Amino acid sequence: MTSLKVVLAGVEMENPTMLASGIMGETGGSLLAMAKGGAGALVTKSIGSAPREGHKNPTLVELEFGYMNAMGLPNPGIDAFGEEMYEAGKAGIPIVGSVFGASAEEFASLSKRMQEFGAEAIELNLSCPHAKGYGMEMGVDPDVVASIISEVKAAVAVPVFAKLTPNTHRLIDVALAAEKAGVDAIVAINTLKAMKIDVDAMRPVLSNRYGGLSGPAVRGVGVRCVYELYEALNIPVIGVGGIEDWRSALEYIMAGAAAVQIGSGVGRVGPRVFGDICSGISSYMEVNRLRNISQLVGVAHD
Amino acid sequence: MTERFMVTQTAVNIASRAEEAEDVVTLRFDWDAPASPGQFIMVWIPGVDEVPMSLSYLGDRKGITVKNIGEATKALTSLQAGDQMIVRGPYGRGYHVPKGKVLAVGGGTGMASLLPALERVPTADVHTAIGARGERELLFEERAKRTSSNVRVSTDDGSKGFHGNAVQLAREMMSSTKYDMVLGCGPEKMLYFLHKLCAEKGVPCQMSLERYMKCGAGLCGSCAIDGKRVCREGPVFTGDELKDMKEFGKQRRDECGGRLRL
Structure with a gap:
C-alpha cells in the first residue's frame, strides 16, 4: 500500500493536498465542504482584526488559463471567526488559520486568537497583491518579514507558515530571513500582480484596477520558485499556483514541495479536485513502486 | 466529469x-x-x-x-x-424541468427566473401563483398565461386577486390539485414557508435562492449557504437539499462574510 501521509512541521495530514487561502475559506460550512472533497488540511480565508468588505465588484476575471482577482481581503473579522473555526473543526482535519495585519503586533495578536480557536498552524499572509497597506507591501522586505515572524513565533506554540509573493526579485532573501526568524515552513506562491483591460469598456475590469493572476497560467512561475526555495532552505516548502490535477501536483512535489495547496482548481475542477489528485498520485506511486510520498519530494533536483 | x-x-x-x-x-x-x-x-x-x-x-x-x-x-x-x-x-445550476403537473410560485421578481423554465416544459400542465405586494408590482401575469393553464395572483394588500401572500395562495391551489412538482422563486421567507408546505403535502420542490455574491464563479465562497455555493451548486436547490440546510430561511451573510439573521 502506498501512503500519502505527510507530517508538515509537526502537522499531521492524511494527504499532501491543502485548500489554499482565499478560496471557500470564509465560513465553517464551506471549509467542511472542501474537507469532503478530500483535502488533507484547510487554510482559512485571511482574517484581520476588524470586519472588512473588500473591493467592490468586479473582483474576478475569468481567463482561459486561470483567474485574475482583486477581492481585497473581505473577512468577518477575528472576533466573528471563532464560530466558523468551531464549525470547520468538525471536519477532523488540520485547520490552518490565515491572518493578515498591518504590523508585527497585529499579526501576533491575530495568530494567538487563531490558536485559541483551534488552528493547528498559522499562515501569515505576507503576499496579497491587491490590498493597500497589507500583504505584499510588507512581504517584499526581509527585515519586516523577519520582525513579524519573530513576534508571531513568540506569541504562539503552533507552527507558523509564511506565504510569500513572487512579485519580487528578492524571494530567496525574504525566505531566508523568514527561516532565520524561526518560521516553520514557506508557502509559495501567492498570485502574480496583474491587470485585465476590457477593450469594449476601455478600462481595467477589476474595480481595484490591479489584481492577482492565478491558475495554470502561473504554474511555471510557482514551480520555479519552489525549486529555488528548496535549494536555499532547510525548512519545508508548501507549493501553490495552478495545481489542478495529479501531474501538476507532482511537478511541485518533485520541485521540492512537501505539500501542495489548491485554490483556483476548486473553481475550475470543483471541490473533488483534492480527492482526484490523491488518487492520481497513488496510482503513479503504485506504478513506480513507491511506498511513501516523501520519496518524491525534491526528486527533480540533481 | x-x-x-x-x-x-x-x-x-x-x-x-x-x-x-x-x-x-x-x-x-x-x-x-x-x-x-x-x-x-x-x-x-x-x-x-x-x-x-x-x-x-x-x-x-x-x-x-x-x-x-x-x-x-x-x-x-x-x-x-x-x-x-x-x-x-x-x-449555476438551474431548474430541472419536470414532466407532469407543475405549480410555479413566484414572489417579487421571482417570475423572471421561473418563466424560462415553464416555457421549456413540453409535456407539463403548469399552474402558476404570482405574489406581489400590490397590483402595481405584479409581474409577468400575461406572459405566464401563455404557458400556464391556470394563473392565479395574490397581493398582500388585496388590490388584485387573492388577498394574502403567495404561499397562502399556493396552499389553496395545492389542496384542490395534486402536483408532481413545485418550483419556487422569491423572497427567502416565502420560499421557507413554501418549502414547509411542500414537505407537509409530500410534493417535491425546487427553489432558487439568493445570497450576497462576489465572484459568481465558485471561488470566493461569499455566497455559501451551509457550505454550498449558491453560484455553483445553486442557485436552484431541491427540497431535499434545502431540508438539510441549517441556514435556509434563517441566516444570510453580509459583504464581510459575517452572519445576519434573515
Whole structure:
C-alpha cells in the first residue's frame, strides 16, 4: 500500500493536498465542504482584526488559463471567526488559520486568537497583491518579514507558515530571513500582480484596477520558485499556483514541495479536485513502486 | 466529469427595454451563449458595479428583468436601447424541468427566473401563483398565461386577486390539485414557508435562492449557504437539499462574510 501521509512541521495530514487561502475559506460550512472533497488540511480565508468588505465588484476575471482577482481581503473579522473555526473543526482535519495585519503586533495578536480557536498552524499572509497597506507591501522586505515572524513565533506554540509573493526579485532573501526568524515552513506562491483591460469598456475590469493572476497560467512561475526555495532552505516548502490535477501536483512535489495547496482548481475542477489528485498520485506511486510520498519530494533536483 | 467550462466576458448592446411593473425593467440583448432555465449571469456596468442577475429570457435574444433597489440596479434600469453592458456566464445550476403537473410560485421578481423554465416544459400542465405586494408590482401575469393553464395572483394588500401572500395562495391551489412538482422563486421567507408546505403535502420542490455574491464563479465562497455555493451548486436547490440546510430561511451573510439573521 502506498501512503500519502505527510507530517508538515509537526502537522499531521492524511494527504499532501491543502485548500489554499482565499478560496471557500470564509465560513465553517464551506471549509467542511472542501474537507469532503478530500483535502488533507484547510487554510482559512485571511482574517484581520476588524470586519472588512473588500473591493467592490468586479473582483474576478475569468481567463482561459486561470483567474485574475482583486477581492481585497473581505473577512468577518477575528472576533466573528471563532464560530466558523468551531464549525470547520468538525471536519477532523488540520485547520490552518490565515491572518493578515498591518504590523508585527497585529499579526501576533491575530495568530494567538487563531490558536485559541483551534488552528493547528498559522499562515501569515505576507503576499496579497491587491490590498493597500497589507500583504505584499510588507512581504517584499526581509527585515519586516523577519520582525513579524519573530513576534508571531513568540506569541504562539503552533507552527507558523509564511506565504510569500513572487512579485519580487528578492524571494530567496525574504525566505531566508523568514527561516532565520524561526518560521516553520514557506508557502509559495501567492498570485502574480496583474491587470485585465476590457477593450469594449476601455478600462481595467477589476474595480481595484490591479489584481492577482492565478491558475495554470502561473504554474511555471510557482514551480520555479519552489525549486529555488528548496535549494536555499532547510525548512519545508508548501507549493501553490495552478495545481489542478495529479501531474501538476507532482511537478511541485518533485520541485521540492512537501505539500501542495489548491485554490483556483476548486473553481475550475470543483471541490473533488483534492480527492482526484490523491488518487492520481497513488496510482503513479503504485506504478513506480513507491511506498511513501516523501520519496518524491525534491526528486527533480540533481 | 469535472465542472470545467469556459465563460468569457462579452459586451452586449441593449436591443430593447420594457417597463414590466413599478420600478421593474426588462432589458433584452443578443447573446448566443448556451443557457438553461434558472441560470444567472454577472452583469457589469463599467464604473458602477457588477451584479448577478437571473436570465428572464433564454435563446439568442436573452433578457434580464431588474428591480430598482440599489445603485447597480438603478444604473441598469436606466439603460436604454443601444446602451452597452458587459456580461459573463451563464453560471449555476438551474431548474430541472419536470414532466407532469407543475405549480410555479413566484414572489417579487421571482417570475423572471421561473418563466424560462415553464416555457421549456413540453409535456407539463403548469399552474402558476404570482405574489406581489400590490397590483402595481405584479409581474409577468400575461406572459405566464401563455404557458400556464391556470394563473392565479395574490397581493398582500388585496388590490388584485387573492388577498394574502403567495404561499397562502399556493396552499389553496395545492389542496384542490395534486402536483408532481413545485418550483419556487422569491423572497427567502416565502420560499421557507413554501418549502414547509411542500414537505407537509409530500410534493417535491425546487427553489432558487439568493445570497450576497462576489465572484459568481465558485471561488470566493461569499455566497455559501451551509457550505454550498449558491453560484455553483445553486442557485436552484431541491427540497431535499434545502431540508438539510441549517441556514435556509434563517441566516444570510453580509459583504464581510459575517452572519445576519434573515
